[in-house]
Amino acid sequence: MKQLIDISKELFESKQVGYIIGYAEDKFKRVKPFVAYSSLDTERFVFNNNSVNNLAVYLTRLPKAKEGKIGIVAKGCDIKSIIALIQENQIKRDDVIIIGVNCNSVVNQIDEQFSKENTAIKCKYCQVRTPAHYDYLVGEIKEVELPEDKNFAIMQKLDSMSAEEKWNFWEAEFEKCVKCYACRQVCPLCYCEQCIVDKSMPRWIDSSATTKGNFAWNMIRAFHLSGRCIGCNECERACPAEIPLSLLNRKMGMVAINEFNYRHGTDINQPTLIGNYNVNDKEDFIM
Amino acid sequence: MENEKFEPKIVAFVCNWCTYTGADLAGTSRLKQQTNARLIRVPCTGRIDPVFIIKAFEKGADGVLVSGCHPNDCHYNTGNFHARRRWIFFRQLLDFVGIDSSRLYFSWVSASEGKKWVDVVDGVINSVREKGPFNGYKKLNKEIEIPVK
Amino acid sequence: MNTYVLSKDHLKNLALELINTGYKVISPSKDGRRFVAISSADDLVINSNLKPSSVSMKEFFFPKTETLFFYKRNKDEYDLIDAAEVNQPQIIFGAKPCDTSAIPIVSKVFNWDYKDEFFNKKVENTIIVGLACKFADENCFCTSVGLSPVSEKGSDLFMIPLTENTYACKVISEKGKKFVSNHSKIFTETIDGKSININEIKIPEKRFESKEVKAWLDKNFNHKLWDKLGENCLGCAQCAFVCPTCHCFDIVDEECNHTCGRRAKNWDACQFEIFTKHASGHNPRNEQDKRYRQRISHKFKYYTEKFDEILCTGCGRCTRGCPVLTDIGIILEDINQLAKESISNN
Numbered sequence: 001m002k003q004l005i006d007i008s009k010e011l012f013e014s015k016q017v018g019y020i021i022g023y024a025e026d027k028f029k030r031v032k033p034f035v036a037y038s039s040l041d042t043e044r045f046v047f048n049n050n051s052v053n054n055l056a057v058y059l060t061r062l063p064k065a066k067e068g069k070i071g072i073v074a075k076g077c078d079i080k081s082i083i084a085l086i087q088e089n090q091i092k093r094d095d096v097i098i099i100g101v102n103c104n105s106v107v108n109q110i111d112e113q114f115s116k117e118n119t120a121i122k123c124k125y126c127q128v129r130t131p132a133h134y135d136y137l138v139g140e141i142k143e144v145e146l147p148e149d150k151n152f153a154i155m156q157k158l159d160s161m162s163a164e165e166k167w168n169f170w171e172a173e174f175e176k177c178v179k180c181y182a183c184r185q186v187c188p189l190c191y192c193e194q195c196i197v198d199k200s201m202p203r204w205i206d207s208s209a210t211t212k213g214n215f216a217w218n219m220i221r222a223f224h225l226s227g228r229c230i231g232c233n234e235c236e237r238a239c240p241a242e243i244p245l246s247l248l249n250r251k252m253g254m255v256a257i258n259e260f261n262y263r264h265g266t267d268i269n270q271p272t273l274i275g276n277y278n279v280n281d282k283e284d285f286i287m
Numbered sequence: 288m289e290n291e292k293f294e295p296k297i298v299a300f301v302c303n304w305c306t307y308t309g310a311d312l313a314g315t316s317r318l319k320q321q322t323n324a325r326l327i328r329v330p331c332t333g334r335i336d337p338v339f340i341i342k343a344f345e346k347g348a349d350g351v352l353v354s355g356c357h358p359n360d361c362h363y364n365t366g367n368f369h370a371r372r373r374w375i376f377f378r379q380l381l382d383f384v385g386i387d388s389s390r391l392y393f394s395w396v397s398a399s400e401g402k403k404w405v406d407v408v409d410g411v412i413n414s415v416r417e418k419g420p421f422n423g424y425k426k427l428n429k430e431i432e433i434p435v436k
Numbered sequence: 437m438n439t440y441v442l443s444k445d446h447l448k449n450l451a452l453e454l455i456n457t458g459y460k461v462i463s464p465s466k467d468g469r470r471f472v473a474i475s476s477a478d479d480l481v482i483n484s485n486l487k488p489s490s491v492s493m494k495e496f497f498f499p500k501t502e503t504l505f506f507y508k509r510n511k512d513e514y515d516l517i518d519a520a521e522v523n524q525p526q527i528i529f530g531a532k533p534c535d536t537s538a539i540p541i542v543s544k545v546f547n548w549d550y551k552d553e554f555f556n557k558k559v560e561n562t563i564i565v566g567l568a569c570k571f572a573d574e575n576c577f578c579t580s581v582g583l584s585p586v587s588e589k590g591s592d593l594f595m596i597p598l599t600e601n602t603y604a605c606k607v608i609s610e611k612g613k614k615f616v617s618n619h620s621k622i623f624t625e626t627i628d629g630k631s632i633n634i635n636e637i638k639i640p641e642k643r644f645e646s647k648e649v650k651a652w653l654d655k656n657f658n659h660k661l662w663d664k665l666g667e668n669c670l671g672c673a674q675c676a677f678v679c680p681t682c683h684c685f686d687i688v689d690e691e692c693n694h695t696c697g698r699r700a701k702n703w704d705a706c707q708f709e710i711f712t713k714h715a716s717g718h719n720p721r722n723e724q725d726k727r728y729r730q731r732i733s734h735k736f737k738y739y740t741e742k743f744d745e746i747l748c749t750g751c752g753r754c755t756r757g758c759p760v761l762t763d764i765g766i767i768l769e770d771i772n773q774l775a776k777e778s779i780s781n782n
Contacts, residue, residue: 080518170385185671209703240490287410431697
């Protein structure tokens with residue numbers, strides 16, 4: 001990780017950045033987000049298979065740097081969400097310095113040892129192990145063993161179910177939701193100043209964690225991310241109730257690809273899908 | 288109760304400038320239509336947040352109709368184009384969580400299409416009547432209803 | 437009070453009998469991730485080596501959403517209708533000392549000036565069978581908050597593994613004694629409570645002195661440590677919602693239709709931005725560092741001052757589930773270190 005630390009130091013010494021968001025280990029060798037404010041702090045930077053957090057979430061949460069830009073250490077998938085934020089005009093490209101990292105897949109369950117079985121499913125289809133967009137690039141690509149895509153079978157099974165069976169499947173899942181909104185808070189693209197569930201006049205989504213209120217919340221969360229989610233799966237990882245939120249996101253991502261051939265967060269200059277329209281959009285469902 | 292004939296409840300979100308005026312025309316023209324649909328007037332189809340549709344189903348609607356100006360006729364130029372793109376996603380999301388998206392109907396009805404409005408509404412009501420009641424939320428609502436002793 | 441010997445078969449038979457007599461039998465799920473009501477005695481999980489479940493068992497006393505009463509419009513007036521009384525007896529198996537001890541701790545706040553009948557009724561109807569804990573990882577710190585893997589606090593009956601298939605079952609409370617006498621067919625073989633060997637159970641080392649932590653908190657409402665903590669925290673409330681002792685709630689009115697509705701008590705958490713937001717728009721805890729300070733201070737200072745209890749059982753759930761791995765144990769160790777430094781500086 002000398003490369004990463006050297007570049008970070010250089011950025012501080014040339015006064016290009018105010019702070020750098022990266023990963024560091026705590027005393028139990030667990031990797032967690034860490035903000036470095038000086039070149040001394042950067043000594044703590046690490047990157048390995050446990051660097052699972054999507055740090056792009058901090059770009060809209062932390063205050064702007066007093067001087068200089070914001071540096072961020074990011075994997076290929078995290079860079080997609082940085083690009084998405086730029087596409088959606090939440091940050092400016094000139095305000096961030098992206099230190100891209102060649103990623104050799106990340107852990108699924110953070111409290112267990114990294115292994116092939118314990119690799120995040122998103123890594124299976126990763127196209128950006130070497131990031132597609134960056135200012136600096138560090139790390140080396142190694143051969144990795146890819147995990148099994150357990151969700152694919154579930155998706156197929158869901159597609160073959162009747163409406164009632166699907167409803168029962170999701171009823172059992174959403175029943176567990178406790179409305180802690182961790183899914184919202186860890187999402188780099190959930191940056192609204194005030195979330196629709198926090199609005200009480202009128203109250204559109206019940207604040208009670210009844211199954212009915214949970215249905216409304218989880219559907220609206222998925223809808224607000226449709227055509228926008230870049231699939232980092234932080235929501236599912238953060239969920240204490242272990243609801244398979246990635247299935248919803250994946251379905252919406254497939255709609256974006258199938259209907260519009262669109263992938264969010266791949267091109268800085270591409271207009272966003274949901275914020276725009278085309279007069280020739282399909283309307284075979286409209287009478 | 289069980290022997291009673293099922294009469295569907297339909298909520299129709301209609302835009303102020305086209306469909307609502309079209310429905311008004313149907314009324315002033317004395318055209319006959321079934322009365323199961325409750326109209327909710329909104330400024331534009333672009334104003335219809337999908338959460339409105341979820342709320343309608345929550346509150347016991349068996350079907351929802353969304354109707355507005357034809358493409359290129361929008362009072363605000365592009366409202367219905369934006370809305371259309373959202374619906375493409377929303378319909379598939381409903382299907383995925385188990386709310387049959389064929390209970391959600393869309394139409395373009397202009398201010399001069401009183402006759403089309405009557406046909407659309409009658410068509411929707413008949414089709415929902417055939418499908419029967421939407422029971423998903425009825426069960427969930429029990430959680431917050433006054434228990435029957 | 438007596439101590440009995442129970443085998444796994446005894447426990448299964450007991451669970452079966454209880455299910456058949458209308459008890460809600462609660463045990464850790466097969467994967468140990470949560471507590472669930474079981475419908476078959478085969479689903480009973482008794483395992484001292486299990487990691488604490490990811491969600492605590494508080495929902496069986498303090499549900500995530502609970503109806504207080506219903507209202508119905510009657511011309512120009514409103515009729516209030518009581519929520520259906522829950523009288524189903526419950527029994528919880530396999531609860532660790534860090535789960536069981538939470539009940540007497542939060543009971544104090546639910547019985548302070550207003551007696552919360554909803555909570556009390558459920559506690560009254562519940563038999564808690566504690567289980568000595570053989571699990572300890574870097575997130576656990578029960579010994580630092582005055583508990584231990586063999587604390588009997590909050591249990592009605594307490595089990596300690598003797599061999600692979602047998603447990604010593606101590607009777608702790610009067611409620612437990614009554615329960616045992618009602619099921620005397622199963623509780624037959626007794627053993628001398630003093631002869632049980634608990635040396636096999638590893639007692640984790642103390643990580644910090646809660647008294648010193650409190651003394652530091654008394655003096656350092658403003659400290660740069662809080663800024664640092666607020667920076668990483670994303671402000672989700674996962675920590676509060678999985679915590680066995682967090683008990684904040686919100687009261688909302690929810691309409692069912694235009695003529696009726698209900699008033700409900702829902703889980704709430706101090707990590708939410710809107711938790712302290714005033715109607716005027718002013719928010720006294722407008723930044724995450726202030727909200728994180730509140731979390732620590734409530735647990736280790738305010739609650740201790742008011743009720744002489746630490747509002748934490750050291751189970752480590754908040755750390756295990758935290759998306760950014762904010763470790764409350766390490767924070768408390770750091771505070772303890774700061775406290776020691778400030779003492780030696782004076």
